[in-house]
Amino acid sequence: ALAFPHGFNVARVFIDRHLAEGRAAKIAVRTAQGDTSYAELVAGVNRAANLLTCLGIAQGERLLMIVKDSVAFLQLFWGAIKAGVVPVPLNTMLRAKDYAFMIADSGCAALVYSPEFATEVEPGLAGAAHRPGVVMRAEGAEDGFAARLTGQSDRFEAIPASAEDDCFWLYSSGSTGNPKGAVHRHRDMVVTSEFYGVRTLGAREDDVFFSAAKLFFAYGLGNGMTFPLWVGGTSVLLDARPTPQSTFAMVERFRPTLYFGVPTLYAAQIHALDEVRPDFSSVRLCVSAGEALPAETLRRWKDRTGLDILDGIGSTELLHIFISNRPDDIRPGTSGRMVEGYDGAVFDDEGNRLPPGESGRLMIRGLSAARCYWNNPERTASTMLGEWLNTGDTYICDADGYFTYCGRSDDMLKVGGIWCSPFEIEAALIEHPDVLEAAVVGNPDAEGLIKPEAYVVLADGVRGTSSLQHTLAQHCKARLAPYKFPRRFHFVDDLPKTATGKIQRFRLRTQV
Template sequence: MGVNYTTEADSFEWDIPDSYAITSVVTDHADSVGDRVAVRFLDDEGGREERTYAEIRDDMNRFANGLESLGVTEGDRVMHLFPRHPDAFAIQLGALATGSLLVPCSSMLRSKDIAFRADDCTATSIVVHESLTDMVEPVLEETPLERVIVLDGSEDDLQGEGWTTVADVMAEESTDYDGPELAAEDPMTINYTSGTTGQPKPVLHKHRWQYCFNRINAPYWWGVDEDTDLEDELLWATTGTGWAKWFWSPVGVGLTTGATQLIYDGEFEPDTFLEIMEAEGVTKLCAVPTQYRMFANADLEDYDVTLNDALSAGEPLNREPIERIQDAWGVTPRDGYGQTETVALVTNYPGIDVKPGSMGKPTPGVGATIIDVDDEEPVEPGEIGEIAVPVDSPAIFDGYYEKPNLDEQKLSGDYYRTGDLASRDEDGYFFFEGRADDIIISSGYRIGPFEVEDALVTHDAVAEAAVVDSPHEERGSVVKAYVILAEGHEGTGELKDDLQSFMKEETAPYKYPRRIEFTDELPKTSSGKIRRVELRKEEQQKHGL
């Protein structure tokens, strides 16, 4: 699929059906292509299961009936904490069918994080996998949680009143469900941000969110539109069930379009993932930059893959893996940008000439732009500003759940400010520069950390890097790089000199790191994003501030 960007952007119109809800969409797919496999599930022990659209619809309705019998009603908050699972969609959709709001949680969280979320949104129910009940049990007495529903659970997993299993909830329930009539403007999920600063925030989305993914993410990122023959496609998004990305792709593209998708429950190991891609015939892959970087170090030519699209999200993708995968497979990884609060705001849409390091161009219909960090005026090409979206765009969230003060801060102006900085070139391509609070001002120059990090990791000695501002008496701040070395390299003074000379050639000279510190690890959020705020605090402390 090739997209004429100007034509698409000029002609795009929103037409959101009032009655749109992801549960009714899946029901429609079950009625029209019920025998089509929706989920092809694999695990790391060789297990293999499939679910058709008709089976997902039936199990969705059985679970909804069971929840209703337990007292779950419209407007309740239902948390879930389980790994990739063949029944994940049925459980999520079943909860949504009752009119409840889903509150996804990642297995990378801790008990205190579960408690925070349960208290913050006053959730009364949680669906938890039997392997993760130890994360929930310690906090039950201090939270509003009343019901614990154990996936893959047995009687041995039940630890008291209010505990049951998914199997028991669904047992003997009808495959027909007469629940509330859901619509596009009904609330759907509360997705907590991963939080590079402060406590995670409860991002509220309505069912409209999934329609926007179908209109935006599917054609302008995944390359799936009305002309796509879904019988020839197998989609694989490597995300987990607890992340907003699960709703971006497995739900927002896979289920809304009626595609078949692969779900693999196993730890990431490059050769294993490559073997799966080859054996299963994956045609469209969506992975995170770390995974692409590790793929790029494997023997890609040894795998006969059938990819026609490779998509990247989560943080900017460096040039090296793009070029390596393009050389090996003839497929150019296409970056996309968005947030928990949005759909894909900027993408390298199908058919675009990908500029390495670029996020792409704003997706049609969304209205993403770059404005000055201090006012709401657009910046000129080449200048760094903040990515922003008009507050009336359908493609952004509906506020923070029961947080009017946060809504006032973020949604009271003309634009929703993403907090992410970018620049735009003369051709309209966006380039990520860092978080708004990550920007480095040195001797009057505004320097985004990503460009420096991106250049650093192209050096053979650098495996990973994070760049922050470091206080300096004369310059105000200078660029400081924390560097994880590649195997076989030592952090010597000579190497620091070499890296600085290298960077003066790779970037504008004023951007090179005047200070370099070698480290074994970098502080990160549970979703893998670098917490530069911690590194900045460390720099402040080192300089007595």
């Protein structure tokens, strides 16, 4: 068990501790703009805490951050926590109306944004039903955050807090409805860093972390900020869009030891590896999360780079990965086994625990689970069920404790009276060399019965003919139970995706 001393403010262990442990001169963060030592990081965090305090932002009030991956992100996040202010990093790819909702929903006292995002943030502020008292650009403006830091003291004593006190929020965008602010406590980052970062991934002080997933995403926040700070390692931050080219360039320049991506990016990188041969020799392990990693993607990546990918499932509500493969125990096509510190079980709709081999709702309990959704008692009540958290995912757990993803609870299809996972069909489709990406949804046929339908992005130069449709249907039937094949095909240029790269299957379903 983890121990949390009285008056524990989590910034003491993630920030202040490093000076006492002799890391002042060690590089904490590397970006294209330069390196930042632990001493400089601690000083910047303290200046930010002093600035937020002297701007009159009170303990418990929210600071919305629409900030690119940068040292300023860490200064704001940890400066807020030291000052007792609640940082709320937001997805930087959203639109004005989304920001307007979150500004009002959070009732934030302050908002800081990188100038790059002004065209959506400023109209969002103008249209919001609430106006934060403090609005600053992260950099650039004379009265921006960076400029105002310089006058502040580089010392600040963290406000005492308990491990159960609210610490930060992350908004989670469901497939339907408004985003929900998941309220996380002081202990939660310690729990994810120790149980997943150290004991599952094996993160160490000499690791250099590079996360293609951004810090505003719970996955990126762990990979690119909390895990490196927990072990006293080094984080490499990319402030631009992660593409095969930009991520390869970062790997070659900064030579990370741990690399974190999402399946869509791995797939694009694999295609790019046909043309280029970046030097991955510094990397010892790759991680994937956000959506299930197809076994075929893992196989091709290992084939091209010689490296394994650890797939694991996490969520905003649980903060990071709670079921995962291990470096010495990888089962391609599964999410792996429970991470230490978490409990998981598969339930039927009536709340009964299901035996191994049966698919049902995945529920998790663990100490990093969000306390509630802010301002949303209905969603809190339907998701946080006592100590269990309903993930909304359908999973099968086998007799050895390995979990296999079957789709979102609401994505599962009943085809001919039998449960059918659209994900399983997609995985089969993308094994075909002519297929780049695929999404399968259930749409009603002429009889009004739900049938799987495939939206397929073809590889470069391949034409979507009717004979190809037949070939792909045969390809699925040959690999899966005979009813698991798409009855219709749509060849499309791209698939609708969320800002974080998840396919929005609901957009492909027939509107009724």
